[in-house]
Every structure is written in structure tokens, then in C-alpha cells.
Amino acid sequence: MLRQLLSAGGRFHLYIIAFLIIAIVLLGVSLSLVRSEVAIKESEIETLSLAKAVLQTDLNFMAENVRKAEVEKERLRQEAQRISVLNIENYQAKNEIETAFYQLSKQLDRLRDSNDEQVNDWANTPLPIDAARLLKQAANCASSVHHSDRICITSKGND
Numbered sequence: 001m002l003r004q005l006l007s008a009g010g011r012f013h014l015y016i017i018a019f020l021i022i023a024i025v026l027l028g029v030s031l032s033l034v035r036s037e038v039a040i041k042e043s044e045i046e047t048l049s050l051a052k053a054v055l056q057t058d059l060n061f062m063a064e065n066v067r068k069a070e071v072e073k074e075r076l077r078q079e080a081q082r083i084s085v086l087n088i089e090n091y092q093a094k095n096e097i098e099t100a101f102y103q104l105s106k107q108l109d110r111l112r113d114s115n116d117e118q119v120n121d122w123a124n125t126p127l128p129i130d131a132a133r134l135l136k137q138a139a140n141c142a143s144s145v146h147h148s149d150r151i152c153i154t155s156k157g158n159d
Helices: 002-007 010-112 117-123 126-142 150-157
Strands: none
Touching (some): 010 117
8 A cells, every 4th residue: 555655656745745844843843842941941940049049148147137136135134134233232232321321320319319418419510410411421422323423523532
């Protein structure tokens, strides 16, 4: 049968040539479609690579920010501990000063209530009240909270 077709003349050859031309055109179109898909995929890969690089940069930036925040947090924690210790020391010093002031005030009250008339007159004059005020001022200046007080600075300069 193949011999008959081949011997049939030029008509069969034309069909074969037409079929081969159509097959070549279809293969060419298919090849160009595959090439364009490959190009699209390559551009997608490049875009994803760039996106990955941007995300990696963002990740590094955020990691650095977190590290800095942790360092700052630790610094603030240590500062809070120092402040806490200072507050405790100030509280204790204040209590000591208040205790001393209370004891001195009691001594002054005993002088004011003295049975000795000379001591009683002396204790009830304005001078002992001024002395009590000076003692109170000295107690306040001894506290570190009042170091910026103008009176305390002046009194230290005169010592």
C-alpha cells in the first residue's frame, strides 16, 4: 500500500511536504512558547531572589534593633537597681536624720520645761528656736536630696 501511495504521483508528496511544513511551524510555535515561559520563570526567579535579599536585609535590621533593645533593656534594669539602692540609702539616711532631729527637739523641749529659771529663760528666747531651725536646716542639707538647694550649697562653701 505504501508503494502505491509513493507511486501515485506528486500529490502524495505534496501532502507529506504540507504535513512536514505544518509540523515544523507547530514545533517552532511550541518552541517560542516554551522559550517565553522559560523567560517568565527566570524573571520570577530573579524577582523572588531580590525579594529574598530585601527580606534578609529587613531581618538583619530587625535583629540588630532587637539586640540594641535588649542592651538598652539591660542598661535600664541595672540603672533601676542602682536607683533602688540609692532610694533605700536615702530612706535610711532620712530616718536617721529625722530620729536625730526628734531627739534634739526632745532635748530642747526638756530645756524649755526646765526647773532652773536661767535655763528656762534661755530656752524660751528666740535664739533656741533659731537654733532648732538651723539644726533642721543642717539635717536637710545632710540629705543628698537637698544638695542642689541654694542654702545648702552656700553653707558648704562657708565651712
